[in-house]
Structures are given as C-alpha cells and as structure tokens.
Amino acid sequence: MKKIIVAVALISLSGFAQKKQKSVPFSTQNKTVTVYTSADSSDLRLTKTADLQFKELRQPLETQLCVFVNPDKTFQTFVGIGGAITDASAEVFAKLTPEKQQEFLNAYFSKDKGIGYTLVRTNMNSCDFSSGSYTYIQEGDKELKTFNIQPDKQFKIPLIKKAMAMIGNKASFYISPWSPPAFMKDNKNMLYGGKLLPEYRQAWANYYVKYINALEKEGLPVWGLTIQNEPMAKQIWESCIFTAEEERDFLKNYLGPTLQKAGLRNKKITVWDHNRDLLVQRANTILDDPAANKYVWGIGFHWYESWSGGEQMYENVGKVYEQYPTKNLMFTEGCVEKFDAKKYQLWKNGQRYGKSMINDFNNGTVAWTDWNILLDQNGGPNHVKNFCFAPLHADTTTGELIYTPSYYFIGHFSKFIEKGAKRVSSSASRSQLLTTSFINGDGKVVTVVMNQSNLTVNYFLCVGTTATEVSILPNAIQTLVY
Template sequence: MKKITTTLVVLSSIFVFAQQKSKSKNQSFQSIGKTVTVYTTAESTNLRLTKTNNLTFSELIQPIETQICVFVNPEKTFQSFLGIGGAVTDASAEVFAKLSSDKKQEFLNAYYSKDKGIGYSLMRTTIHSSDFASASYTYVKEGDTELKTFSIEHDREFKIPLIKKAIETAGGKMTLYASPWSPPAFMKSNKVMLKGGTLLPEYFQSWATYYTKFVKAYEKEGIPIWGISIQNEPMAVQTWESCVFTAEAERDFLKNFLGQTMKKEGLGAKKIIVWDHNRDLMVQRANTIFGDPEAAKYAWGMGFHWYETWAGGSPMFDNVARVHEAYPDKNLMFTEGCVEKFDAKNYQLWANGERYGNSMINDFNNGTVGWTDWNILLDEKGGPNHVGNFCFAPIHADTTTGELIYTPSYYYIGHFSKFIRPEAKRVSTAVSRSSLLSTSFLNKDGKMVTVVMNQSEASVIYNLCVGTQATQITILPNAIQTLVY
C-alpha cells in the first residue's frame, strides 16, 4: 500500500511539474497579432520621443542578405533591469531652487513622471560635497574623530527638498544610492579634501562609521537609501574632492571595516558598490576585490564611468563584458557619465545624445543592470562648480531667463528610461548591419521594448524579426527609435 501511495505522489508531482512547464511555455512571448508602436527622435527634424508609426507583424521565415534585420529572441533572457536615472548633486539642487514654481513642476515631470516625462527610477547623490557644489563641505567639524558633530543640516536647504520632490513625482518609489568624493580633510594624508591623498589608517573606522551615519540620517528624513559606493573615482587625483584607493586598499577597507560596520549598524542589507570609476581598470579592480571571498561577500557589484576616453581612445565596452563573464554573480551598474567641457554653443550638438545611446545599448548588452547619468540639472554656465569643472547636463536652466533647455541627451536617455521599467528582463537582440545598434527588454507587464539606434548619415529600412514574424521599419539618419510591442 505504501509503495502504491508513493508511486501516486511521484506521478502527481510529475503531472503538476509538466502542467507548470506547459503553462510557462504557453506564456512565452508571442509576436503574432501584436502591434508595434514606434517612437522616434531624429536629427534635423522636430521628432523628439514622438510616436511615428503603428505596425503589425507578418511572416518572414528566412531574411536574405540584402534585408537589414534586428533579431529579437524572447526565449533567451539575461539580467534583470534595476533602473535608469541621474544624480541629484548640490549643483542641481541649487539651480532647481532658482526656478519658478511652474518650471520646477515642469522639470520634475520631465524626469520623474512616467506619463509626462521619461520616468526616471534610479538616483545617485553625494555624501557631502563633490565638485558640483558651490563650495566644499562635510557633515562634521574639522578634527571630530568620534563624529559627535555629524549633521546633514547643510543638505536640508537644497538637496533634500529636491530628492523628496523627485521621489514624490516618481510615485513614491526610487532606488537611491550615495557616493563620497573625499573623506574630511583631517582624515587624509594630504590634509585637504581636494587633489587626491589617501585615507589615513587611524581613520579607517571613523570613515566607515561616517557612511552609516549618513544612511541613518537620510532615512530619518524619510529618504530610503538603497546602497552606497565606497569612493567616487578612486584612482583619480583631481583638482576637486578626491581620494585614492588602490585595489588592495579598497578591498581591505571593505572587508575589514566598511562591510562589518554596515552589518553591525543594522545596515547589512544595503548594497555596496565597488570601483565607481572608468572602464579602463575595472577588470583589475574586479579581480582584486571579487577574487577575495571575504571582501566579495560584502560587495553587491561594481560601478563604472565612461571617461576612459580622456586618453584619446574609444569607449572600452568589452571590459564591462569581461567583468560580467568572470563574475556573473556580481552586478554591474553605470554610475556616472556626462559630456565634459561645457560650451553653450553645443547645447543641441547631436553627437552628445548619440554618445548616450551608444553607451547605454553597449552597457546593457554587456550585462549592466542600471544606468545613472551625472547632474540632472545645471545652469547656463554648466555649473555651479567650485573648481570650474563645467559640464553638460541633459537639461539646463538659464537662470537669467528662467527657461529650461532640453538637449539631445535628454531624449536619447528617454528612449530607454520611459519604456523599460524596473524588473524587466534583457532579451537576446542582434543586428545584421554595423550601422545599427540595438537592445531589448521584456517588461513585467508582457510588453517588449526594443531600442534601435542608427549611427549612419542615411535612412535605413530594417526588419524587426521575432522568430518567423517581422515588420518593416524605416529609421531616419542619426536617429534613435523605441519599439513597443
């Protein structure tokens, strides 16, 4: 009797599993009968995230060599999408405060509303000052090793109000992480916050505690902190706030101080991001930190920037892929990028937007889960910046006229952030011509989003192919499209 009962249980389990498998298979993405809605932004036109077409699929079993194609395979999925957003710096918050109430609302909607804007869901902010502030500052008085004077009062004037308004506009949810540019001057070898230097060993614990105080202070203000990065650009000696950590130094600070302190203070669930610098040295940093089990257990993943092109070369997208393939259990996040060397004549320079599209598509296709722009807002001078490092933002405010200036970068970012939502899964996508770039994500609501970018000076007619179904689409020169289906 026992043997019969066991057999029935086993058969029942097999039947349930088969049903679940069949159900899962039946729920796989199907393109038959779907409408493809096309949104376009293109140079030398008025098209800006504009709905330009509604198309339907038909059968295309075997494309020929002369047919240009974007191939999407919903059966092959990869990383889960965390979000896209930008940084709320002191500079952004100071400029925002100068806007009229109408322009403030327009600005908030432009970034954080899914319906009226481009639906940002990710945010970075600074732990005390960066170069994008009117002056250097910290949260403690000079020499306060025990951090008894720790206070975020400075941030209550500009930064905290903007962060709160952004979260509210986004519907009350935001993945927010914070990064320091430098420890306080007294903790450093060079005794200033600027121009590099290193963290002195006698302050390792004080500095580790500083992060926890920041997180707790912000959360007391009603602002949830998702995570922190250890140090912004740890291999750069900058004229602004900076601090050098070699790979070994960052590894040892993480495993011997920061990781343990976060856990001890009840913040062990917060994410810790390492590196937070350019793609050039990211593989070596990953090998050093992720290769050490005691350090790796505290690291959620690695952040990276796009400024490796300072040396005159091309973006090193392959290094992102190398880290992803070597450490697939660690997450990758683009934590900063902007167009450097502000010049008001270049507000509408199309190449600036294309730089974003190129980076975002390549970074996502190489395993990146989230993508964070730098300042969300700057003034008509590319600042404020207390060391004159003026840069571009996707939106600028002319504080003399009160107007907002939308650059091509804003629209290129929007082709991703407006349509790809948190928890979407990246889907296998390939192109048959090098003039096109493409990536795809399947949202939790079942909508597929494919972004296609035309890098050429000519219009391209291509087929969006999903299995044996396809639809023909025209993309204008130097344009980007989002296809939702």
C-alpha cells in the same frame, strides 16, 4: 483520515503540475509595433511615428538589413535608469518658479509626462558640483559627535524628497563620497587626491552609517552606496585614492562589518565607481577575495576612459559580466564634458549616450546613472570651474528650461523599460544599426535601435519567422514597443 489523504494527494498533484508548467514562448500574433523616434534636423523628439504589423518572413536575404530579437533568450534583470541630484542641481532647481519646478519634476520622474527616472545618486560630503567644500562634522572630530547633515537640508534634501515621492516604490537611491574630511587624509586636504589614513578607517566607515541613518530619518530610504567616487583619480576637486587592495581591505575589514553591525546589511554596496579601463583589474582584486566578495552587490563604472584619446572600453564590462555573473554591473556616472552653450543642441552629445547605453546593457549592465540632472546656463555651479553639460539646463536669467538631445536619447530607454524587465537577445545584421532589447513584466518587448549612418535606413524587425519593415532617419534613435 480519508480527508487528510485526499488533501495530501491534491497538494502533490498541484506541485507536480507546477513543476511540469513551462513558460510560453513569445508570439508576435496580433501584436502591434508602436514606434517612437527622435531624429536630428527634425522636430521628432520621443514622437510616436508609426504603428506596424508583423508579417511572415522565414528567411531574410543578405540584402535585407535586419534587427533580430529573440524574447525567449533572457539575460540580466533591469534595475533602473536615472541621474545624480548634486548640490549644483538642487541649487539651480531652487531658482526656478514653482511652475518650472513642476515641469522639471515631470520631465524626469513622470512616466507619462516625462522619461520616468527611477535611480537617484547623491554626493556624501561636497563634490566638484557643489558651491564650496563641506563635510558634516567639525574638522578633527574623529568621534563624529558633531555630525549634522545641515548642508544638505537647504537645497539637496528637498529636491531628493520631491523626486522620490514621484518615483514611489520603484526608487533606488544611493550615495557616493568624493572625499573624507581633510584631517582623515594624508594630504590634509579634501582636494587633490590623497589617501585615507589608517587610523581613520573605522571613523570613515562610521561616517557612512551616520549619513545613511540621517537621510533615513529625513524619510529618504537609502538603497545603496558606492565606496569612493573615482578612486584612482587625483583631481583638483574632492578626491581620494584607493588602490584595488586598499578598497578591498577597507570594505572587508571596516565598511562591510560596520554596516552589518549597524543593521544596514541590506544596503547595496558597489565597488570601483570609476572608468571602464581598470574595471577588470578592480573586480578581480576585490571579488576574488571571499571575505570582501560577500559584501559586494555590484561593480560601478564611468565612461571617461576616452580622456587618453582612446575609444570606449565597452568590452571590459562584458568581461566582468562573464567572470562574475552573480554580481551587478551599474553605470554610475557619465556626462558630456567642457560646457559650451553653443553646443546645447549638438546631436552628437545625445548619440554618445545612446551608443554607451546600448553597449553597456548588451554587456550585462543592470542600471545606468547619468551625472547632474540639472545645471545652469554656465554648466554649473561648480566650485573648481569644471563646467559640464546636463540633459536639462535652466537659464536662471530667463527662467527657461533647455532640453538637450541627451535627454531624449536617455528617454528612449528609461521611459519604456520597466524595473524587473529582462534583457533579451537583440542583434543587427549591419553595423549601421545598434540595438538592445528588454521584455517587461507585462510581456511587452522594448527594442531600441540607433542609426549610426547619415542615410535613412529601412530595416526589418525580425522575431522568429515574422517581421515588420521599419524606416529610421539618419542618426536617429527609435524605441519599438510590441
């Protein structure tokens, strides 16, 4: 009896000690700041450029340009960064020599030799970046008896398998449809928008289950899905219109229950998957309905709202983050449009990525997905001639890989921020600099700084009452690890 009492007392004391334990504040003592830089008009590309030490700086002056980081103020949890393995990417990859294929895989999916992607998106049915339109069933097969993912098996699945094998258990692989089969739509065409007919809502919900199960039978665990790529865009390629109410009702009455009944309740469902412009309205409509809300993991968004001539609407991301702090914001697609081979090395293309990623993360985004991970020397293949840029291109006539500035800008985030990291407070004292910061599970802080000016800028990285002075070249991007 005495032994039992002693054991209970020890357990109680242990529990009390755990409750009393507080997290240790971040300290810069004995920390080295390692700086990596990519800069225009130089050979600096994710290049280590300095090892710096913190010194005391209790009160910066107004004349001193500063980046203030507070690692003790934490926000959203980081999921990952990656890109889309489309039919186009996979077809181009298949044309490379084995040596170039390995270089490509290392460039994206290795933390040591490349930039450490962990997110992979792919298209369910064809999209514009396919060599032609296709589905996984025979036209008219409402029962899905002919369902077969053979179109994916030649190019796409082999590349996804290679990528997933390199990423390992940190991988987050998700699917997105561009259009249901033509017979399920009111315009009887996979292209040019159109809507899902009411009588095919259940069949279309069953289609997601079939695709997820088929991929997992191939050894590809599916982490999540978006309901519809760009549901408010009538495109000349595969597209399908869902109003906010239609997407809400399809989710709560068909897709959500169907996934649950199929034993797929753990799949992360992301709504919207379109531009930041209508993001708040879509989130309000779906998430304010409890019956739909319970199925939603996150809200996805793209960056193409500037097609109208306006600016990027980063603040809309922050508004959704404020309204629905328990939901996840994920950037699901972005690329530099209108391919032009003369602009492979245009630095502004990379800056577009850096600016967007910093603003999106600072507004609560947990994951960031680029569009095609690889395209050819024509910005394709693309069956409707909607040619675009990718971070890496392959010249299929020479077999060479072309690394663009966008690749390096993305790498300043993806190579250093680990899955499970927490965003921490990070701000600049002048508009020349943009910044965001994360603290990894090992306690190391990753601070990204972008110089938006055409001049070299000297700034102080300030943490508490300590700082180190850093120099950043014109239009450059830096990652500081400490």
